[in-house]
Amino acid sequence: MSSTSLRIFSAVLLLTGGFSTAARADTKSCVQAHASAQREVKAGRLKEAAQLYTACGSDATCPEQLRSECTELLETLRRNVPTVIFSVVDKAGVDTPTVKVYGNDQLLSDGLDGRAVELDPGKYHLRFVLADGSELSSDIVVREAEKNRLVQVRAEQEAKVEAPAEAPKSATPAPPPAPSSSGPPVAAWVATGVAVAGLGTFATFAVLGNKDKQALNDCKPSCPESERSTRDGLKTKFLVADIGLGVGAASAVLATVLFITGASRDEAKDTARGVRGFDVASSPQGASLLLRGSF
Secondary structure (H helix, E strand, O other), rough: OOOHHHHHHHHHHHHOOOOHHHHHHHHHHHHHHHHHHHHHHHOOHHHHHHHHHHHHHHHHOHHHHHHHHHHHHHHHHHOOOOOEHHHOOOOOOEEEEOEEEEEEOOEEOOOOOOOOOEEEEEEEEEEEEEOOOEEEEEEEEOOOOOOEEOOOOEEEOOOOOOOOOOOOOOOOOOOOOOOOOOOHHHHHHHHHHHHHHHHHHHHHHHHHHHHHHHHHHHHOOOOHHHHHHHHHHHHHHHHHHHHHHHHHHHHHHHHHHHHHHHHOHHHHHHHHHHHEEEEEEEEEEEEEEEEEEEO
16 A cells, blocks of 8 residues: 555545544554554664554554555565574584674674574674673674575684582592611612722732832842832822722721611711711821711
């Protein structure tokens, strides 16, 4: 029904005396709803026009002819109202349903369930607000009569799935300390071996040195020049003997302490650190050892 025929229809109804004042008021309301719906269609506000046509076609007080026309126009309009389906997926492609969708700052959908949403045709700036407060956006143009258009955006992060809280683990008692081994520690035997080697070195080179010393005493005071090398070797042999004596004596003292106390490995280290050093003094008549440390 055109706007001209609608005005003629309204004038006829108002001039007819068969209608009461209330009936004329209801008819006027239906005519206004019909006219407003047509204006909304021209403005592109199809959803608002559909509501007006629905009110006109379902009002029992409206004339039958007007209600029938509103119903027909509503069916035609429904075919032209576009629909879109919003979707948000994370980086792994998993759907994220807890999202609010805003179009031109108006709430279009509170949560995504896969159902289509009716929109008026036109341009939209969409904002997708996720549960953590972050936002995604997209600009689209919705076309008239476009149905079930998928509008999907992808989040940068994967959706977080909270794992169930683990039950507190019972405290595991600490294992009992290993019992200390009985008997002399290994360090005592090592020190004994070093002592034997040191004292053996001392004895060997002391005997050789005394032999050379005796040979030099026999040829004094006129020893040949060939005996000069013997004098040099004598000093070296006594020096080696003194070193062997020092090492052997220090190791013997350490071994004795370890055997007596039966110290553990840590105690053996402390005892070894207690021996700070020794001094060896050599001479043609013999050697002396000075052991320094704390025991």
